[in-house]
Amino acid sequence: MTEAQGAAMTESRNAAVERASLQQRRAAAPHGSAWVSANAGSGKTRVLIDRVARLLWAGARPERILCLTYTKAAAAEMTTRLSAQLGGWALADDAALRAELIRLTGERAPDAARMASARRLFAQALETPGGLKIQTIHAFCDAVLRRFPLEAGISPAFSVLDDQMRGLLIARVRDRLAEAAAQGENDAFDRVAAVLGDEGLDALNAEILSNRALFRAPPAPDALCAAFGVDRAALEERPLDALFDGADMVRLHALAVGLSAGGRNDGWIGHPLVEALATDDPDARAEALGRALRKGDGAPRDWAKNPTSSFSDAHPDARPMLAALSARYEAARARADALAAAGRAIVLNAYATAFLDAFEDEKRARGALDFDDLVAKAGRLLTEGEMGAWALYKLDGGVDHILVDEAQDTAPDQWRVIRALADEFYAGEGAREGDRTLFVVGDEKQSIYSFQGADVRLFGATRDHVAARMEAAAAPFNALTLETSFRSAPAILRVVDAAFARAPEGLSAAGAPPMHAAAKHDLVGRVDLWPMLPKDDAAPEPPWSDPVDAPAPANPRLVLARALAAEVARWIRTGERLPGGDRAVRAGDIMVLVRRRDILAAELVRALKRHGVDVAGADRLKIGEDLAVRDLLALARFALTPGDDLTLAALLRSPLCGLSGAALEALAAPRAATLWAALRADPAHRTVAARLEAAMAAADFLRPYEFFERALTQEGGRQRLLARLGVEAEDAIDELLAQALAYEDDSAPTLEGFLDWIGRGEIEIKREMDKGAGAVRVMTVHGAKGLEAPVVILPDCAAGKAG
Template sequence: MTIDPFDAGPAADTPESWIDWTSARQRLASDPSSSAWVSANAGSGKTHVLTQRVIRLLLAGCRPSAILCLTYTKAAASEMSSRVFDRLAEWATLPDSDLKDRITAIEGRAPDRIKLAEARRLFAKALETPGGLKIQTIHAFCEALLHQFPLEANVAGHFSVLDDRAATTLLAEARRSLLTAVSTERDAELAQSLAYVLDLADESGLESLLSAIIANRSALRGFLLDAKQSGGIDARLRQAMKIADGETEETAAAAFWPLPGLSGLALDTYLTLADEVGGSRVIDVAYALREAKRQSDPVRRMEFIEAALLTAKGEKKSDTYVINKGMQKSAPDLVDALTLARDHVVACRNRYRLVRMLAATKCSLVLAERLIGDFEDLKKQRSQLDFEDLIERAANLLNRDTAGAWVHYKLDQGIDHILVDEAQDTSPVQWSIIQSLAADFFTGESARMGQRTLFAVGDEKQSIYSFQGARPERFSQERDETKRRVDSVEQAFHRIRLPLSFRSTEDVLAAVDQVFSIPQNASGLSADNEPVEHRSNRAGHPGTVEVWDMVAPETTEDEEDWTAPFDALRESAPATIVARRIAARIADMIGRETIIEKGVERAVEPGDILVLVRKRHAFVNALTRELKRRKNIPVAGADRLRLTDHIAVQDLLALGRFVVLPEDDLSLAALLKSPLFNLTEDDVFEIAAARTETESVWWRLQMLSQKENSHLSVATGKLQNFIALSKTATVHDFFAAVLTLHDGRKKFLGRLGNEASDVLDEFLSFALDHERTGLPGLQAFLSVLETDSPEVKREQDKDRGEVHIMTVHASKGLEAPVVFVVDGGSKAFNHSHVPKLRFIEAGEDTFPVWLPGSGFSNHLIRSDEERLKTAAEDEYRRLLYVAMTRAADHLVVCGYRGQKENPECWHAIVKTALADNQDHCRPQVFVADGEEWQGLVWRKSEPRPASTPQMLPETQQEENHALPAGLLAPLPALPALPRPLSPSGAGTIIDDGADDLAVRSPLFGEKAEASSLALQRGRLVHRMLQALPDFTENEREEAARRYAERAARFWPAAEREHLIQAVLRVLSEPAVQPAFSANSRAEISIMGTMTIGRQQYAVSGRIDRLAVEGNRVILVDYKTNRVPPREAREIPFSHVAQLAIYREILAPLYPGKEFVCALIYTENAAFVRVDDDAMAEALAAIKTK
């Protein structure tokens, strides 16, 4: 029995009707007594439906362990599991009336008391079930299945799963084993195959082939197993390509001659007439044919024949090239003879290339067989499986004729309901696992042991993972197969669609519908050619779609800026222009434009913005620079990046190379400018420029650091410490110490931002993994890291409030109020990007081929490339659909192109489709940051309030009295909050009106006021002055000495002693001795307000030392990284003003008491008392500003 509510929607096209209709469809989809197949548009709440179905299954009495929910990603599994448990936990404590309402809403009928009691127990029941709810990825399920049946699956019972990094390491070892085997073993076939491959493709081609074998190892393994059962690789390939056993390259070349219709007397006639009356073109043809006639080598003869009768592209030459009118008049039969000969050459050429492809493919598969075999042996020795093994072996286990029946019998008692999320991205082999599990639901006794169901939810329009094996057409095929199975046992099956979006505004969805209403744009979106239709649950919420004009390259080139980074785009480059416009538009949006979130209007924030690209290329870097540096807008780092591409990792690699070889000048120079040392360009120039040819940078740095008060001594000490540490610590411990004990992480984050944190974690993780599996030593680690260059996938955290830039593939499942879709103008398909080693489809057969070059192309390849082109263009349009439907409120489509315009790019598709509807689309001039550009704006309808209030009847309105005028008057503006003022920055009020004090980055290369050694000395003085007062006077010197010997252990002994004595001298100063007594307080925070001019300021600060003694209040502030004044009148105004403000704030708390204010300069522990008159003058100057 089939119930198919695949209708046009509710009877009335109103928001209320659509909500009721959608709720009814969701209840039908979550019906625990029936199987269902749900097609859910983007933003239609498929996770809600999945969650609801799981809960209804539990309500219906299903055991938690009998539910298997398969998700596409771990994040999706975690999200769904959280939703289920949150709902069940809430039900456990809800009042009866509320719980009754919740259950009625999802089931459509009121529960009885028994069901209410059962609903409250579901949370505990789900928690207590062994293994819990099985909400997991298909890989996790397959891993558990293989652990449950290791003997039947022929795997080690204690196997572990290889992650991508470990798999890469094993594959590299297998590759080395292959290349070594050629020279050490007596394997003639392997050696001949390798020699043949090298002859065709050289060393770089061999490396590319081996990489392609590794990437396709699972499919190749299956083909090689099939070939083994079919008489070997050669026999299997000949069967697939329809090539006879004895046919070789030599026989295929020999088949060119003689030419049908143009041999013997006919050929002699042609050659004679060509000499007598032929033109230059005909003479060239005749020359090539005469040479072919003389040749005894079939291959050489073939080359002359092709040159005579075919063009460089392999097409037949036209009649005007091979025969002229004079020859036709003398020998009319030559026209037909030449036609027959040319057709023969084209056919032979195709056959010859096919045979060549057979030979090349056979040799590549011989290498693949050995490489994959070595890889399998390495995994077996370590009892490991990779992710592809999990799927393949689970599929084999379930579909095997022998052990499969036993496995099905055991599983049949454990799984009653299967739910599949993101069904459109499920690969054929994964479908075989799912359908094999579900087969028992609808056959034999299992079909009548109670309702057992299969549920799937997905959207063909969002199938964009073909590179992972997804086939969107399988969504409808598996639906029809499931329907057939369910009908055969007379159970209920629902085919359901959910077109109502809870994400996007009406304007955005109307634009999507308009674009894909054009048949060629909708091609490939649905196997059943269903129309693309959406409805919005956000009717009335304002939304827009902007389409900016494509940016084309300028005709004149800018002069190259030699100071720009080598990978930077020119300022006039189209990608740079688009990046600049997007950054300016985002800057105008933030804080000015609004969105509606959960019914509340608020300003746009950086975290609301998502920029989507098709590929990660130079544009991403250009936009990141524009946002960060020019607009100061926080932006998240790349969602994927090569570990060694990140500047923080490059700095750590430079450190590693230096400690391994201190004479590595380039690495040391790069290291000194890194955040770890933060030296300026001038510093590095001073160290490196004046060296002789025999002096290394490291030797020069050590010499310069020996000078008195050299600011380079700290860097030298650190480097010496790093060298010593690298000789005793493991790789991981060495870099962990650099990042933690030596504040490396803090320094990197301070310069590069929070995005560096994930990269540093991944770097340390790689170091730890290398210690477990790789060769020991820092040099081996550096070599492996630079060679492997692992890729980091970073989770995008919306809570950070950053603009996100990512590919459309990475954005799947995400949404954002504002989305920019950036089109690079490239084609959907490029023949040059087709892999040389790939599987092709010929009729019902699928087999691998390897094409080292264009000289191997044939009819099978051309036909398959047309299939690939169609599939790529279909996925290209599905990518556009996914990109457009990420937007909730505002969508901007823009892009740039090269010299040639692509009329089928995303931008052209959207612009052409929207411009056709002039009722909703109009031209617009966009302006941002002083720049103008043209484009279009699309709006389905004028914005209106999200909910329209009910109007009163006219008669009742007339009886209402007017409200008092006072109620309608606007409220007075709230008084402005006091502006913040930091006492330490008070001096800037004198110098600059009301602007904040600018802080210059050390990246600009200006030297600090004091050396880094002085900074370190200042920090130690500050710390000692804070800690030593807690000791008695007799204990202070010993405590100071212990601390200095630990904290300044790399200092010269004289410097340490000077530090200790200077601190003790300050502590014994009679004027401030009470400030360091046991009754004094350190680090006292204060707050208050001050009126400066006509503006009120909120003051907050921290006093380093405060003591109240009798009639005196003693106030001391430390100054680090400042040159100590020689006299009181040389004290900077800002320092005097800071103490004056402190005194002004504290005076009301201590009326009638005398204030003693002093400064301690930690550079040399100098003590200076500030005169009362000087503070009074400073305070007066501030207040009258």
Template sequence: MVRRRTGGCRERMMRTAERIGRVIPGDLRRLQIEASDPAASAWVAANAGSGKTHVLALRVIRLLLDGVDPAKILCITFTKAAAANMANRVFDELRRWTALDDIELDATIKQISGIEPDAARRTLARRLFAMALETPGGLKVQTIHAFCTRLLHHFPFEANVAARFSVLDEAAQAQLLNEISLGVLLDAALAPEEALGRALASAIAGTSDQTFKDVIGEAIRKRDAVRAWVDHGGSIEAAIAALCGTLGVGGDDTIERVESEMTEGPIFPASQWAAAAEALERGGKSDHEQARRLLAASAASAPQRAGFYQQVFVTGKLEPRQQILTRSTELANLELAERLCRERERMLGLIERRKAVACRDRTAALITIADAVLSRYQAMKDRRGQLDYDDLIDKALALLGAQGAAWVHYKLDQGIDHVLIDEAQDTSPKQWEIIARLTAEFFAGSGARLIRRTIFAVGDEKQSIFSFQGAAPREFAVMHHRFEKLSKAAEHEFRHVRFRHSFRSGPNVLGAVDAIFARPEAFAGLSVEAGNTVHESLPDAAPGLVEIWELIKPASKREIEAWDAPFDQLTETSPQVRLAAKIAKNVKAWMKQGSRAGDVLVLVRQRGPLFEAIIRALKDLQIPVAGADRLVLTEHIAVMDLMVLADALLLPDDDLALATVLKSPLFGFDDADLFDLAWKRKSSLRAALRAKAQANARFAQALAKLEQFGEWAHEMPFTFYARVLGRAGGRKRFLARLGHEADDALDEFLNLALDYERRKTPSLQGFLAWLRTAQTDVKRDMEITRDEVRVMTVHGAKGLEAPIVVIADTTTAPAGPPQRQPRLLSLPGATAQAPNCLVWAGAKA
């Protein structure tokens, strides 16, 4: 297998496809012209790597070339990075036009539009770059949230928002919710007899601390559903009463009452348990076990009795026991056997009723606490003049749908004539409704006839893998039919275009993907119109190779682990570790054959043991690896060292903090140095360092640095850490020990220090407390062309490409809805000029 040394940068792929001599079939070129035609609305379904973003940029350019004012074009993208990429594509192409001579410019215009340009169009083409730059507010290529922010700032009175509101980012929102949640729980704990206190006691009794926190967080994220449910009932009490009817329990039912009925039933009263146990003792082994259960229930205290008694009739998983008595004992005690069978049926009903009561109680507790948190959260946002991302969508939707919104629509009608949506399959239902209301005048009244107005959407249902963020891929097809119907009613031309050619991969890889999704059970759920996938390669696409490795199975004999081995550490014989080693060895072999480390992209389902094992295996073979594509900032070792440095300075007698920071790259102590320092000391570690510094140059140097850091600690948090990382050489030390992947974590850490100083009254101790309560994720840019192997999740790799793609973890049973799982195989690939290698690798744990 021959591999060329290609960088694999997605941005470079489509923009240079024409200029590097790619052979583009005539039918594909006609489809591109048809989709980008500014005279008609278009709905484009495009496979991965088929150039849909390229066509979107072409449509913007052709709209400008047709004389459309740049201010009247709105292009909505899924992410800020995509918006910047789109704007760059348009500006780069328009800038290139300014330097072309007449012949080259005419050829370019004809190639993208099929029209022979005249002198006037040629002159306009050369002015487009300046026009786009000089447009007030710039070319409107933005995310839906950015558009809503701009809209609400234009109409704050109509939207009932603060005139100069600020937007809460995810980190600030998490911080605020943490503070409010803590306040609500403290108030609940101080008033145990009130509704909030009773709700807290009920919630804590049924869940662990972490589970409770997660459930409250989920309720806050789904606050629309929570509010809708409560509002539908009229109050929390009414909503819970309705829930009781649904669950089939009474409002006065309690767990204690149900359990009392379990042990005091008329069929088999507790007074007869001992006698029944005596009869069972004369039976077989399983009868003896039943006798012990009955005696244990008889001897148990009232609160525990139901738990012991139910074991006679159900298993530990609360499943009915198939046999209560052995056959011989049943024949010898027919009356007892008959009563036990009837009692089992009664108990099963009561167990289900207890589950329903527990469900009601936990739901009531959750809703009560969540409602209190949400009420305070909303009040705090109103007081501060802040909106979060969900508020932006909700307020914009309400603004465009309000009865008095005619003025808003009139003003917008003067400003937007063409709406373009990128990655439309990841648009949520609420976002679609905003777009629908925004474009309502396109197809009604004078707005439908006096001005040519269009809507353009491009996406691919198969690539929608962000349902956890609200994306609804089925809405892509629903909105397609909705806009098509509106266009036909207004006598507008509406086109449905489908791109199947791939600019990335060759026929071997594409054929393998089509073969996999040729089976109905494989393509079910990929799209509304269920059907097998169809991909086509370009005529000049290089050949590729698909390898399927043998499944790695667990060892037949379980390896005995050391008693002090970490609980979450994989053994050397585990399938994950063996698969990781195999991947690393193959990468090493590919590199010896001429491939670069940067040519390899390894995909996993989620960041977990296999993810870490692959990175570790690559590093063990000294293969350059980019590290994790996403990390929790406070869990990165460099950030942890910086935080513990502050702990050691703020509390000089904290020996553990000082020992930890001395072993960090900032000081470079090893175990022997630390042992020499701590051995036979009579006081704190700081005092021992000061005492031994007189006779040990290494200790003296460390003490001097520590005291210097102590002086800097009186400065602002950003100034302190900037000096530690800069003037003191801390960044160089971290990078030397951890590699350049630590750069992203250190930069984000400094950004958070600046952000903290803007939000709070700054202090080093306050910064540490603020940072430890915030859950800050850092998403590293994996498109940067470094010569390193990239190990990523399938979600994180969306839109990336590489000549060699390894798909690991293909046999783990999916945890989410089955309809969503096939979309995770939307494969990145190499540029079609370079051969591809696609590897399926499975590890069965």
């Protein structure tokens, strides 16, 4: 590259950065509302923080600024960054502060008085009672309901259910409904279990709770039937039972036998048709007819081409007869499906109503709300009736500026709360003294929480609603787009735009293809595409002794995981350079993003460890599945029931006791009594037996937390567990201790009670992965939101079923 070319590239980069910075300053301007669509890496968090800082500098009172974020972690990060910025202003020398304020506003240098006011902002924020209101929407709704509990129709002393208690209440409700069905009081449970089976019931309960708004006014059975085009009186009909009525059975049987004896294509019709004619079971007959009359993808066969020409020439009536039978089948199948769907909808609505009523009863008995209740009840409080007007009047006096982060992930009930607050800014006396603003920032393309109720269409619809209200009130409003990425290389952005250019639907409400620009034109990037790994149909069957649910060794997802691990190990072993060549790739540079935590993620972690690559493990883990927690719970169970040989055997093999497999076999095989008796009688294991005797004695009088803490510290259990299982086990151990403390707050602190309590729920914890501790991070796309890494691997891009 010549000197002139380098200078031109630098000038182009500086111009791009200046254009992007100008857009950022416009978005952060404190006078007037703004709605910002911001691409990933375009600096939206910085814009949000700059806007809060400029609002404060323009004279807004800290307690009148409300900043709503999606997660507690985002709220904490924003608070930290804002405090650092304001603190930096307080300590900076005049030249540095002047330069920072010019960068912030793009205006001329401030005078001494303005600089002095900027220095005071940090102290003002610290002295504000309760601090700056940077919180999640759930925390805000919680505060509103605690301020107006009677107006909201709830207990002033309500509690908020954590995930563990919520899971226990769901299990209690399920048991209540099962008992009601057994007693003949309400058969909703039995009817839905007959459709789903036991395994699908927990997933259904979760879906009902996630979509509870749909069941607030459930439709009547007649209305549900009408929606499927059937009458309720016809639900018992079986249209598929009469398919052969009026048919020439002798001729049809002859055709079936002839087709089954013909070539391969005719056999696809003939063999199942013979089955259908031979059975007296109506369900088996309908299933066989479906295979005969439909193709493998479920579409009807083309009877102008089937059966084959040779067979049709010999049997001219074959195609017309089969076409007529197919038409009757398709009509009957469609009506049977409609009747079945209507019947299931009735069963679902009846069960959902009973489930939600019982769930509300359980919460009401405890004076408890869950997180969805917080938002829903706050929304109803602020939008319905005279009490809502009163609450809005009182709140309206305390909020002048609302800032909403990650708006693309805001659910309808959450928008309801935000709109109720913002509409007051421009209604009647709400448009009172001075500037009152709404600032919203988000990226429709990053909307990944639809399963939690987020609707990307509301991003554009709410923007249009706000713009109309602003125009009616003659209030300034800016709709801006931040397209320039300060994070990613041009090569990465070009690939992203190209990938979605042909299929932009669903990325935004308008369906427009994405457009990204790079601020750093000279930043080197690289995209590697690996070929698809097909399923190996010729792979041998796994040994009969393998577990039936174990994946086959040739499973493509396992093969891919092992290949990725080998490639990552090669990078680190050979000193592979990062794009641009400034340094070698390190384990902490690498982030692997998967769609779900399945065999691909698990095998990748195992394979990386086998290659000696430092790996942080999964971003979420269920503590009941963690080996360290299982070992500690086994210790507690043994302390309560020392005669349980299986529990003791598992405990002896754990790091807490450290027996080898051979030592355990030598101890257990010749025993005449219990394993515990054999252990106590063997002098070779006197130290282990003494440790377990101490645990048994402690179980009689120590609280659950004290019992586990004693095992971990006084007995050295934590050190032994971490030495065997790695530092990633520490998160689960700490969460077990936290759960023990939580249990003691609400229940009689017995070890037996705690074991029963923790066994009923499934506790999942999120591990902090933002730093990675110098290790490869394997996490879901959802868990990686907001994180960055020099090397990102996407191994889970195929559509359809895994594997």
